[in-house]
Amino acid sequence: MDATFHIETYGCQMNVYDSARIRALLLAEGWREAGGPEAAGAVILNSCAVRGHAEERVLGRVGELKGLKAARPGLVLALAGCVAQERGRALLDQYPQLDIVVGTESYDRLPQLIQGVRRGGPRSCDTSFCSCDRLPAAADFEGRPAGYAAVMRGCDNFCTYCIVPYVRGRERSRPPREIADEIAAMVRRGLRDITLVGQNVNSYRYGDADFPALLAAAAGVPGIERVRFITSHPKDCGRRLLEAMADGPRVCEHLHLPLQSGSDRILGLMNRGYTAARFIELAALARSTVPGLSLTSDVIVGFPGETEAEFRETLALVADLRFDAAFTYRYSPRPGTKAAGLPDQLPEEVKLGRLDELIKLQNRITLESNQAEVGKSFEVMTEGPSRKGGGQLVGRTRSNKVVAFASDSDAAPGAMVQVRISGATTGTLIGVSA
Numbered sequence: 559m560d561a562t563f564h565i566e567t568y569g570c571q572m573n574v575y576d577s578a579r580i581r582a583l584l585l586a587e588g589w590r591e592a593g594g595p596e597a598a599g600a601v602i603l604n605s606c607a608v609r610g611h612a613e614e615r616v617l618g619r620v621g622e623l624k625g626l627k628a629a630r631p632g633l634v635l636a637l638a639g640c641v642a643q644e645r646g647r648a649l650l651d652q653y654p655q656l657d658i659v660v661g662t663e664s665y666d667r668l669p670q671l672i673q674g675v676r677r678g679g680p681r682s683c684d685t686s687f688c689s690c691d692r693l694p695a696a697a698d699f700e701g702r703p704a705g706y707a708a709v710m711r712g713c714d715n716f717c718t719y720c721i722v723p724y725v726r727g728r729e730r731s732r733p734p735r736e737i738a739d740e741i742a743a744m745v746r747r748g749l750r751d752i753t754l755v756g757q758n759v760n761s762y763r764y765g766d767a768d769f770p771a772l773l774a775a776a777a778g779v780p781g782i783e784r785v786r787f788i789t790s791h792p793k794d795c796g797r798r799l800l801e802a803m804a805d806g807p808r809v810c811e812h813l814h815l816p817l818q819s820g821s822d823r824i825l826g827l828m829n830r831g832y833t834a835a836r837f838i839e840l841a842a843l844a845r846s847t848v849p850g851l852s853l854t855s856d857v858i859v860g861f862p863g864e865t866e867a868e869f870r871e872t873l874a875l876v877a878d879l880r881f882d883a884a885f886t887y888r889y890s891p892r893p894g895t896k897a898a899g900l901p902d903q904l905p906e907e908v909k910l911g912r913l914d915e916l917i918k919l920q921n922r923i924t925l926e927s928n929q930a931e932v933g934k935s936f937e938v939m940t941e942g943p944s945r946k947g948g949g950q951l952v953g954r955t956r957s958n959k960v961v962a963f964a965s966d967s968d969a970a971p972g973a974m975v976q977v978r979i980s981g982a983t984t985g986t987l988i989g990v991s992a
């Protein structure tokens with residue numbers, strides 16, 4: 559079977575980044591990208607375990623691929639990422655169609671593991687913690703103008719609902735030189751907008767270098783136009799970082815700051831390390847320090863024992879803070895985490911009802927925030943043609959808002975275009991290139 563591969567990615571920016579590194583690794587070994595799973599010699603599913611639903615989706619996909627594997631026995635099927643790390647070898651017993659299980663910190667061995675199976679070797683599982691940051695190739699984002707560079711991996715925070723410290727390990731920061739080299743390699747490939755990613759970027763530390771210093775260094779890489787970062791933790795985000803954002807002309811005016819709950823009791827049970835009052839202070843400091851800041855967040859409802867009154871505290875805080883956008887979730891117990899063992903797990907219908915109310919509130923705020931941009935002009939980095947067709951292009955503002963716009967010229971991906979906003983929906987600004 560051909561040395562061709564197909565990767566499907568589930569979950570967060572770190573998984574998108576890891577898939578881009580797996581792609582680069584396989585290309586460096588002489589593999590080519592296939593048009594889809596049917597044409598590939600190896601199919602790699604990069605999985606997410608942060609919520610039960612994400613885990614079910616990827617395991618459902620493994621089930622779907624059983625037929626393809628039966629029709630083409632030479633196909634190598636690999637499961638990578640957080641579900642692989644969490645469940646390990648048991649997956650090989652449970653899914654006979656799977657050839658390889660490879661964890662979050664061992665995917666640098668994937669080319670060897672695939673070759674082993676292709677040569678008739680046994681099915682294999684590797685969930686050891688080696689360093690996936692010492693890979694020979696920079697992440698490959700398939701010619702797109704925006705991409706990610708991991709600055710640190712793992713997390714020491716142990717929020718009680720979160721599985722990340724168990725499947726990604728403890729915090730490890732990468733050397734600043736290595737990060738700068740990877741960004742420079744991405745810029746040479748044509749990327750212009752780089753997001754520095756890590757589970758908790760604000761706690762980056764390597765020798766004397768902290769995250770504000772790293773951000774300034776990344777923004778200084780020649781040829782880069784925009785630098786962003788995700789995800790911040792409110793307990794580690796301070797004035798120096800906000801000043802580095804305000805002072806760096808290439809650092810984008812976007813801060814993703816997860817709130818999670820508006821109730822101090824629930825924040826305590828979550829082990830988040832801040833109160834609602836501290837978050838309000840920080841949001842105000844961020845907005846006053848960084849002009850034009852877009853503030854986005856994550857909010858969880860239905861944490862074990864959350865009362866109706868505590869949920870109302872979250873709604874009230876979301877209404878006051880007026881995030882430009884927020885990812886909203888209902889609590890999903892993850893095996894092995896502390897919160898999964900707490901009493902008073904709420905019924906699904908209560909969680910769904912609360913989530914529905916929160917989504918309606920945030921959608922209204924997001925729409926109002928987008929409508930407030932009508933009449934303004936923004937620099938938009940073109941990403942390509944709109945999926946809706948009609949000759950429109952799509953791109954992003956520095957504040958990370960998606961813009962669909964009509965343009966006389968055929969702006970190539972990565973081109974910066976000045977766009978005047980004429981309309982808005984919850985998800986998109988609509989405009990015309992100036």
Ligand code: SF4
Nearest residue numbers: 713715716717720722
């Ligand atoms: S900060 Fe908390 S929610 Fe974020 S990755 Fe770490 S443990 Fe998970």
